[in-house]
Amino acid sequence: MTDSVQGVSSLVMAVLFLATLIAMIRVVKGPSLPDRVIAIDLITTLAVGIIAVYTIKTGNPVYLTAAIALALLAFLGTVALALYIRRGGPP
Amino acid sequence: MNLTFWTNALMITGCLFMLLAAVGIYRMPDLFTRMHAATKVGTMGVSGLMLAVAVYFGDLGTTTRALLILLFFLITAPVAAHMIGRSAYLSRVTLWSGTSVNEWPLPSPKSPDPQKEEEPPTP
Numbered sequence: 001m002t003d004s005v006q007g008v009s010s011l012v013m014a015v016l017f018l019a020t021l022i023a024m025i026r027v028v029k030g031p032s033l034p035d036r037v038i039a040i041d042l043i044t045t046l047a048v049g050i051i052a053v054y055t056i057k058t059g060n061p062v063y064l065t066a067a068i069a070l071a072l073l074a075f076l077g078t079v080a081l082a083l084y085i086r087r088g089g090p091p
Numbered sequence: 092m093n094l095t096f097w098t099n100a101l102m103i104t105g106c107l108f109m110l111l112a113a114v115g116i117y118r119m120p121d122l123f124t125r126m127h128a129a130t131k132v133g134t135m136g137v138s139g140l141m142l143a144v145a146v147y148f149g150d151l152g153t154t155t156r157a158l159l160i161l162l163f164f165l166i167t168a169p170v171a172a173h174m175i176g177r178s179a180y181l182s183r184v185t186l187w188s189g190t191s192v193n194e195w196p197l198p199s200p201k202s203p204d205p206q207k208e209e210e211p212p213t214p
Binding site: 004005008009012015016018019020022023025026032034035037038039041042045046048049052053055056061064065067068071072074075078079081082083085086088089 | 103117122129134136141147148152156163167168175182
């Protein structure tokens with residue numbers, strides 16, 4: 001019954017890439033800088049989800065360490081950009 | 092059948108929440124409503140996918156790592172959203188035109204009933 005997991009994980013990964021494209025549209029046409037920051041934060045969350053699905057698809061749990069590092073970097077980057085916007089943003 | 096079924100169900104649920112977060116961040120009219128969509132629904136999607144990982148591998152180490160990522164998202168996503176929202180509001184991002192604030196809704200004054208039920212205390 002592992003074939004069902006393979007097929008479903010391929011489908012789920014395709015839907016996650018579609019969601020990444022939809023969020024990328026907001027990054028391109030976001031009116032202000034915080035819109036783009038939120039969209040990039042969502043894209044990083046989607047990347048963590050893609051890593052999780054890839055872990056299930058390959059059956060190798062080593063990739064979860066990369067997901068931990070990516071979640072940490074997403075939080076630090078969002079906080080740094082929030083402080084940058086608070087200090088005045090781009091000139 | 093059991094573990095396979097639950098893995099598939101959790102993966103599909105998390106993936107649908109992720110797609111809903113992306114559609115919300117594309118369709119919402121305002122920064123703050125977009126922030127609602129991105130943060131909460133994205134956290135739900137990640138929690139679904141991480142629970143799928145934890146169910147699929149029955150291993151102790153893998154389950155611990157997946158639940159650690161989930162706990163980390165549950166802690167950091169509201170903090171990041173709060174900081175972004177505060178910075179954006181203080182840097183005067185334009186609100187949606189339909190934004191209304193009503194902190195204490197009162198009964199409408201156009202139908203004054205003679206029997207005043209809630210009268211404010213007069214000194």
